[in-house]
Amino acid sequence: MKKLELSPSILGADFLHLGSQIEQVKNAGAKMLHFDVMDGIFVKSYSMGLPILKQLKHETGMLMDVHLMIVDPPRYAKEFGELSDIVTFHYEACDDVEEAIAAFRETGVKVGLAIKPRTDVRVLYPYLDKIDMALIMTVEPGFGGQQLIPETLDKVLELRSWCDRHQIDIDIQVDGGINRANFRPAYNSGANVIVAGTALFAGDVADNVKYFMAQEEDINNAE
Numbered sequence: 001m002k003k004l005e006l007s008p009s010i011l012g013a014d015f016l017h018l019g020s021q022i023e024q025v026k027n028a029g030a031k032m033l034h035f036d037v038m039d040g041i042f043v044k045s046y047s048m049g050l051p052i053l054k055q056l057k058h059e060t061g062m063l064m065d066v067h068l069m070i071v072d073p074p075r076y077a078k079e080f081g082e083l084s085d086i087v088t089f090h091y092e093a094c095d096d097v098e099e100a101i102a103a104f105r106e107t108g109v110k111v112g113l114a115i116k117p118r119t120d121v122r123v124l125y126p127y128l129d130k131i132d133m134a135l136i137m138t139v140e141p142g143f144g145g146q147q148l149i150p151e152t153l154d155k156v157l158e159l160r161s162w163c164d165r166h167q168i169d170i171d172i173q174v175d176g177g178i179n180r181a182n183f184r185p186a187y188n189s190g191a192n193v194i195v196a197g198t199a200l201f202a203g204d205v206a207d208n209v210k211y212f213m214a215q216e217e218d219i220n221n222a223e
Contacts, residue, residue, distance in 0.1 A: 002169070002171060002192040003192060003220055003223070004187055004192050004193075004194065004215075004216045004219045004220055005031075005032060005171075005192065005193045005194070005216070006030055006032070006194055006196065006209075006212050006213060006216050007032045007033070007034040007065045007173070007193055007194065007195045007196075008025050008030050008032070008033060008034060008195075008196060008197070008200050008201075008209065009033075009034040009036065009144070009175070009195050009196060009197030009200075010022065010033055010034065010035060010036075010048075010056075010197070010201075011034075011036045011047065011144045011197050012144050012145070012196075012197025012198040012199075012200060012201040012202070013197075013201045014201065021201060021205050022056070022060055022062075024205045024206045024209070025200070025205060025206075025209050026060060026062060027206065028205075028206045028209035028210045028213060029209065029210065029213040030062070030209055030213065031062060031063055032062060032063040032064075032065050032085075033056060033060065033062050033063070033064060033065060034065045034067060034175070034195045034197070035048065035052075035053055035056065035064055035065065035066045035067065035084075036048070036067050036069065037049060037053075037066065037067065037068050037069060037070060037080070038069045038070070038141075038142060039069070039070040039071060041070070041071050042069050042070050042071045042090065042092075042093050042141075043069045043141050043142030044142055045142045045143060047069075050076075050079055050080070050083065053066065053080070053083050053084070054083055057083050057084075063085040063086075064083065064084045064085050064086075065084075065085065065086055065088075065193075065195075066080055066083075066084040066086065066087045066088065067088045067112075067114065067135070067175065068080065068087060068088065068089040068090070068093075069090060069093075069141050069142065070089075070093065071093050072093065072094075072095075073089035073090070073093055073094065073100055073104075074094075074099065074100045074103035074104070077100075077103035077104045077106070077107055078107055080104075080109075081104050081106075081107025081108065081109040082107060082109075084109050085109065085110060086109060086110035086111070086112055086132060086133060087104050087109050087110070087111060087112065088111075088112030088113065088114050088133060088135050088173070089104075089112075089113065089114065090113075090114045090115070090116070090141075091113055091114065091115050091119065091123055091124065092115070092116060092119060097113065097127055098127070098130070101113070101127065101130050101131060110132040110133070111130075111131045111132055111133075112131060112132060112133035112134065112135050112171075112173065113127055113131050113133075113134055113135070114134075114135035114136075114137060114141075114175075115134075115135070115136060115137065115155075116137050116140065116141060117137055117138065117139065117140060117149050117151075117152050117155075121136070121155040121158050121159050124159065125162065128163065128166075128168050128170055129168060131170070132170065132171060133170065133171040133172070133173055133193065134159060134170060134171070134172050134173070135172075135173040135174075135175060136152055136155050136156050136159065136172065136173070136174055136175075136191070137152065137174075137175055137176055138152040138153070138174045138175060138176040138177055138178070138186070139175075139176030139177050140176075141176075144197050144198055145197075145198045146176055146177050147177045148176060148177030148178065148179075148182055148186075149176075149177070152174070152176075153174075153185060153186060153189040154189075156172060156174060156186070156189040156190045156191050157189045157190050159172060159190065160172055160189070160190025160191075161190070171192055171193050172190055172191045172192060172193065173191060173192075173193035173194070173195060174186050174191040174193075174194060174195065175195035176195070178194055178195060178196040178197075178199060179196070179198075179199040180199065180211065180212075183196070183212065183215055184215065184219075187219060194212075196212060199212075200212065
C-alpha cells in the first residue's frame with residue numbers, strides 16, 4: 001500500500017481566520033492543503049480562485065492539492081498548473097479527457113482525475129497510466145459538511161484492486177465526509193490520500209490535525 005497522506009481541505013476552514021488556521025494545520029504536521037475551485041456551473045457553488053491560491057502557494061510553502069470542479073478545465077491549465085503541485089479535474093467536465101491531461105502535463109504539474117459518486121469507476125481505467133492520482137468523491141461535489149456515502153468506498157476498493165492486479169502505482173484520493181470514524185475504513189478500502197475539511201477545522205484545529213497525523217504516522221510505520 002502506498003504511503004498515507006492527509007490533505008486538509010480549507011473549504012472547511014473559517015475564512016475570517018484562514019491564515020491562522022492554516023498556520024495551525026501546518027504547525028501540527030500537515031504538509032499539504034486541499035484547495036477547491038468551483039465555478040457555479042459544474043457544481044452549484046462558487047469558491048476560491050487564483051488570487052487566493054497564489055498567496056497560499058507563496059506564503060505557506062505547503063503542497064497545493066488543487067481540485068477543479070469547473071467546466072472545460074483545460075482553459076485554465078497554465079494558470080492552475082503554475083501554482084499547484086497536483087491539479088485534479090473531473091472526468092464528467094471534459095469532452096476529451098486525454099487532451100485535458102496533456103494540457104496540464106505541459107505545465108509540469110502532477111495530474112489527477114476525479115469522478116462523482118454516481119459515475120462508474122471503470123471510466124478511469126483507460127487513463128490510469130497517464131495520471132498521478134485518481135479521486136473518488138465520497139459525497140456529491142460542491143458543498144462541505146456532508147456525510148460520506150458508504151457505497152463510494154466500494155469504488156475505492158474496486159479501483160485499488162484493479163490497480164494492484166495490473167501493477168499500476170497510483171495514488172487514490174477520497175474527498176467528502178471524512179471524519180475520525182471513517183478515516184481508517186477509507187484507508188483500508190485502498191485510499192492513501194485522505195481529504196478532510198469539517199472534521200479538521202471544526203473545534204480545536206491543532207488537536208484535530210494532530211489526531212489525524214497520528215493515525216497517518218501509525219499506519220505508515222506499520223507498513
